[in-house]
Amino acid sequence: MEIRHLKTLMMVASARSISKASHMLHLSQPSVTRIIQEIETIVGSPLFSRTKDGMLLTKDGKKFYKLATKIISSIHEAISDLKSSQKNCVINIGFCPSIMIFDLIEQLRYANFRMDYIRFHEFNAKRQLIALKNNHIDISITRGTDTVYNQDLEQITLHKAELFAVIPAAHRLSGKKMLNLDELKDDQFVVLSEKLFPFYNSTMTAMCKNAGFNPRIGFRANGYVAALATIATGSCVGIFPRGIVNSIIPGYVYIPIRSNDNFIDISCYLRKGEARKEVIDIISIIRNQFCDLGLLDI
Template identity: 25%
Template sequence: MEIRDLKIFLMVAEKKSISGASKFLYMTPQGISKVLKKLEEELQCQLYSRDPSGILLTESGERFRDYARREIEAYTELEKDILRIEQRQKKEVDLLSAYGILRLVTPDCITTFRDRHPDIQFHYREYPDLRVEELFAEREGNVAFSIGEFDEERYHVTPLESFPIKLLVNENHPLSRKETVTIEDMKDEPLYIESSQFYIYHLITEKCRQAGFEPKIVFQTSGFSLCHKMVSANKGISVAVDFIYEDMKKSGMKLVPFSDGIYEWKACMLTRKEEKENEAVRLFGEHIVQWLDKIQKGEIKR
């Protein structure tokens, strides 16, 4: 009995159809049927029956489904544990980064680290920040950059930099004439914002709901660039932080600070407390902190 066979069985149980499962597994129905027959012969029982609604699990099939789920979950955890061991021994950094943070630390930071440590294998993947948190919680990667507040009992949390989130408006918009704004000023304004996979989306929508209204979101996107483009065209308003605004700055726009609470884009670096120290990850963390310190001192330009 192989893990692959268990996954095939679970897909058939989920889809209640061999032909339906075949589309997801990229297998022929005949190949799937052969696996199911092998499992039944090995267990000496009938795992499923057919009726007009599709394939149904027998009582034995339901019990086997529970077993298959546990075995796959345990095997997945084993794979991740072994990967962590191998990464530590081979000196690997496997970085999960939220969009925007590599812009914050600059690509040169990564290039310099690679040049200084050619013996360290470096990999990175970028995702929306909430997806980074999900993957890291599932034990993907061995270091993460993300946005927000984090469980310091579970993770080593190193603050990188924080920026106030501000309202982004066209200079011809009436709100551009204000020195500060409140969340109520956003009511009924067409809003372009990053999607629900981003921390900033949830912060702004929750602030609006606390103020008693739903934001008028006309479009959700996976990055700041479209928001800036639409504000530049005076199609609506958005929110942004200083360093991204300066990096993507177009004429005719203005950032206006909020005055009614904490609106913060807080970038952090995470490692897991449960894992043995990875020398490569430790060196990378030290490099990041030193690099950002040089940016703050003006020795390196962002």
């Protein structure tokens, strides 16, 4: 006997009609009649009686109906438990815009991690930490730190990414191999939205002040790529890490800065007390593979 036999019997018992049951099951009436006959042949007893009120269960039919209901309920419960278990295994990882996230994917695959349980979410740093605290993601990989948002979160510093002066290709300093940041004090800077990227802006502003000037802000971009595109137009300069896009956009160049503070932390966050084995395993892979190799230069 198959599951379809039980479902058909339950539908006929509920509808009290072969024709109504066949319509709801999307089967022909002869097919439904045949299935009921097959069940009755197997159990060796009639399960329905035809009355003026329709198809009614016999005494044996009622017993079999209860048994069929328990079996179908058990199957649905098992499926629900499996789906719930799989859902609990899903690991949501937040990251800042960067092509280097694919290095993490390769390392996880190399470590034979269950890749079909991983979901990636591209957020700015502030939104990542909020999402992490609200249980929308499980791991955050972000640039910079901020004590306002990392309460109740554990921070792991992975790497210090070097920041470069990013200037238009036609800029007066574009041919230099290295520059002092104060050489850009008369230029307009493109920065990132303070609301979306508070960590980046505090680092960039501190660098300029340490170089002896306050940056003149010409444009506040809503993302890294928008900032680079603005620089490529020739209207502004900026301070950014490499590796933001997967190809070089014509129109700008990266130049190393002669400074001791031209770095921004690349950090990994998780909720304090996180006990899920899958999350701990990924954190271990991130620390072992990326801290030493410096691959998270994002």
